[in-house]
Amino acid sequence: MGLFSGLDRGVTQVARRLRSALPGELLHQAGEAGLAWRVGKGVLRLDMMADDGTAAFASLAIAGDILGCETMLFGAYTFSAVALTQCELAPWPEGDPDASGSSLLESLANAQRRAAEIVALRGGPALGRVTSLIRLLADGAGKVVLPPRQDIAEITDLRFETISRIIKGLERSQVLLPVRIEGVHATRAYSVASGILPA
Amino acid sequence: MGLFSGLDRGVTQVARRLRSALPGELLHQAGEAGLAWRVGKGVLRLDMMADDGTAAFASLAIAGDILGCETMLFGAYTFSAVALTQCELAPWPEGDPDASGSSLLESLANAQRRAAEIVALRGGPALGRVTSLIRLLADGAGKVVLPPRQDIAEITDLRFETISRIIKGLERSQVLLPVRIEGVHATRAYSVASGILPA
DNA sequence: CGCATTTTTGATACACGTCAATCTCCGTGG
């Protein structure tokens, strides 16, 4: 039970400490103090300061990933985190800290595989990079709410004009079907043809 | 002491279990069984099977990184590992497993930062990608033994002809000075001008 | 409705890819 042994651990408290974030929402900035989280749902974009002082895309965090674990070592976030889709986060470590050993090992193995996926998003022809990213962002039902073209561009190391042309092309070839969702920009919500969905 | 409690843990045994690898040497292949290691010195290239069955560059492992920790979960390596520079590896986890909790947390934070570095190697202009990689590969004294052009190409998502042109250009602009090292291909060993070395 | 933001589209430029011909290095065997 760690630091909180003996304190009220009722369901309501645990539920209260969950955090959810809307697309575009800034979770935290590099250098700030804060907690570590486990991503329960959604996709986050992580940015790091480059040598020239500008924030550059560094990584994605996806369901299951640990966010900001370095705060437990240095007391500050290394990356800025912005929600790309709607996200749900839970404080980490959760539950019994004695079990966190194997959970940590699993998280490390996951982080290494996740890194490989993101590397793949930045190589090869532009079309493939964008469809791979869409696959990552799509929910199980074949719906996606895409981030702004500019974000997709920075993640894939392309330009937003290129992203626009590619997505329009996917629309025209019926791979993406525009869908209207209240409160979501009309150019962001799509239904995805099963052809490019994860096996 | 974990599994080996009470067994001979003398210095000679620990030394015997270290592993070193020469540039180009295959450490292990994806799917094989084996141990987890900590990289003590050198740089490894990790490859993953792509959808089409070919091995694709996935990540780099650098001094301090944990290699193959997933074998402790699944019993098999996820990535193939090839030494790019001369490497020294030590079995992991080392020493007292009770201390591995904080060590694991540190490894996780490291892995996430490492991933960001590798993402940066695959974005922006070709020249910058190559010099960043050279910076990663260089030793403290400003010497590098580069891997074959083809490896550099796959890591940076460029073509080997492009790499050749860039490295020749760095030679001509005196950023790289060819150095002769016995047993090393003449086009691989360089002295690096301080201009592009890590601050 | 007017305005800021984002997206789309077009025309053009260029960095890098592609293809193909050497060239260099280095191990091997005569």
Next chain:
DNA sequence: CCACGGAGATTGACGTGTATCAAAAATGCG
């Protein structure tokens, strides 16, 4: 010691995918 051969590196000519620049069109908001 030198001829040979293979692997990797270099170089040139040319093609093309994406970047760049610029303008217009959507979209959402007060």
